[in-house]
Amino acid sequence: MPPQGALPPVLKAVQITADFNQGIDGWKGDSSDYSDADKPENLVFEQRALSAPLSGKGYYVAGTNRSDDLFLYVKKQFGGFVPSASYKVTFTVKFATDVPTGCMGVGGSPGESVWVVGAASDIEPKSVINNGRNELNIDRGNQGGGGKAGQVLGTIGNSVPDCGKAVFESKTLKSKEALTVKADAEGKLWLVVGIDSGFESASHLTFQSVVLDAEPVK
Template sequence: MKSTLMVMTVLTGSLLTLSACKDNDISSQPGLPYQSNFQQGQDGWIADISDYGVAQDTSMRFKSARTGLPAPLDTTRQSLMLESMNRSDDAFMFLKKKVTGLQPNKDYSLVFDIELASKYSTNSMGIGGSPGGSVWVKAGATGVEPMKEKQNEFYSLNIDKGTQNNDGKDAILLGNVGIGDDQPETYKLITRSNAEKPFTARSNDKGELWLLVGTDSGFEGLTTLYYSQIKVTIN
């Protein structure tokens, strides 16, 4: 009898431990809160670029990939890399992801905590603007999928994410990609958050929201960034 009770206790404890681990892994659950560090994959995030002319399509040199962080950072840590040459002086490189399991047509007050690797000094000089101080991080959410649309030979988003360092209806400014003043061009991890200014978004009638994270650039040159963690919580 004692042996049977001991086995049952061990099994019960193991099941509780597994259940707790699963509950803490919010990246695998539908809805919000949400968090990913991209160690297992892209977790449904889709990369794209907008705000440039059709004639500039090939010269933008946009690319994205799931890859390790750049040296001297921990190269075994996975991230989502986004890169482009800003020929339009207004390029918007972004990531989007659909979350489900929310209440339909409900307002959610959201806080984004974003960790990314940048190598650009905040007060650096560049064509059109600073590579660090004039590339702005934005985040938001909407009930419709953010899509790149072609209108009058120009690619723009179908939602209002604002222009460069200005807020829009569907996204707000979190800061820039600068790593600090007078810094050497070496990749460092930085965090950007809207904890002091939560963003309100309304889910659609299916209980879905599309999350949006990106950079609105005023620097007319090559920008390469690595997103290492995205966390979205309900305020």
């Protein structure tokens, strides 16, 4: 509640933009969706230079899926929202990928079986142990399906159909519909982007930018 005599906060659209060419300060990476028997290997979350013909830097995310499921994600909390207000949010995610389309792989395709996910939550997304399995504590969905706090934007496969040729391209994915989320009591939201792999081997991509557009629910 606003102080006595103060005007209530004004509901308005909010846009959050993360440009990973400028840095990854405040962002943290983690993994989920596995048990002790199939922990992921070779996890990397760091800013790296983009490979030619691209230029600049991005947030490099990588890991080896040892089962049939692995979620790699990065997160950061942002303010600027009205406390406890509901918003309809959409995501625009740009990333660099050298993974071709139409290729076969163990458990699935390295391109079409690795999904890009956008999520938002009033509570901090964390990897927690549930019945012996490491899982995310928010309902962001799983693999090709979305959840109450997250949605699948597309896959990491690029436009190259040659499975024996790695060519780096930038790819941009956008929400097809809005997701309704609620800001916390301090007017903050956690923004999450990640990749969910059904491909039982190594996956990687480099996030270049993320935009969250939030329209208040009036």
